Amino acid sequence: MKLRERPIAKAKMIGGRLCLDFANTVGGRRLASTSEKKGGTDYVVREDRLTDYFDLLAWSLRAGLLTDADANRLMREARRREEAAAAVWKRAIKLREAIYRISAEIAGGKQPRGDDIEILNQELAVAHGRVRLALGEESQFLWEWIDAKEALDQTLWRIADSAAEMLTAEDMTRLRQCGGEDCGWLFEDTSRNRSRQWCVMKDCGNVAKVRRFRSRLRKTK
Numbered sequence: 001m002k003l004r005e006r007p008i009a010k011a012k013m014i015g016g017r018l019c020l021d022f023a024n025t026v027g028g029r030r031l032a033s034t035s036e037k038k039g040g041t042d043y044v045v046r047e048d049r050l051t052d053y054f055d056l057l058a059w060s061l062r063a064g065l066l067t068d069a070d071a072n073r074l075m076r077e078a079r080r081r082e083e084a085a086a087a088v089w090k091r092a093i094k095l096r097e098a099i100y101r102i103s104a105e106i107a108g109g110k111q112p113r114g115d116d117i118e119i120l121n122q123e124l125a126v127a128h129g130r131v132r133l134a135l136g137e138e139s140q141f142l143w144e145w146i147d148a149k150e151a152l153d154q155t156l157w158r159i160a161d162s163a164a165e166m167l168t169a170e171d172m173t174r175l176r177q178c179g180g181e182d183c184g185w186l187f188e189d190t191s192r193n194r195s196r197q198w199c200v201m202k203d204c205g206n207v208a209k210v211r212r213f214r215s216r217l218r219k220t221k
């Protein structure tokens with residue numbers, strides 16, 4: 001399948017920040033049941049939409065991190081180095097879930113876990129080994145990513161960097177988690193009166209409205 005024909009290449013980008021859109025590459029997340037909790041997880045991912053390395057490439061195209069030419073080159077590279085591509089995909093999922101947990105804790109007014117910050121720091125160490133100073137056109141210095149044509153993990157550098165940028169921003173009070181059932185998507189609320197509750201009104205917002213309507217109906221019976 002061509003990269004742009006994969007479902008993830010049409011992912012909704014509603015987070016307002018690269019790292020949040022990346023965290024939203026799942027159908028949703030729900031709280032774990034008691035028996036699932038015994039297995040050590042607090043939540044369960046519903047429909048993981050990053051099913052392999054090629055989905056990571058397709059999403060990166062969608063996010064504008066890669067050109068078609070870059071993505072096609074990485075696709076060929078991944079076919080040649082299957083194990084390395086699978087390892088990058090595993091790192092991507094680990095990073096994504098760390099970004100999700102850190103952001104969800106902050107949105108909920110809680111302290112993120114140290115081991116999640118450690119996962120992010122490991123990716124940042126890789127990413128920061130890939131930046132350099134370059135002289136811009138008007139003699140000012142710029143940070144730029146080193147030319148990394150064959151580096152399979154290049155989009156992870158930018159995602160980790162986006163997360164670090166978000167976490168070091170002065171104002172994090174706009175970070176929200178969708179109130180939809182089993183959704184949990186993350187976004188930055190840029191509405192003027194800070195009233196956004198839903199990832200996408202027509203998805204989660206309407207479901208909630210219908211549910212409220214039904215429960216009112218039940219009460220009046």
Ligand SMILES: [Zn+2]
Binds near residue numbers: 180185204
């Ligand atoms: Zn939602």
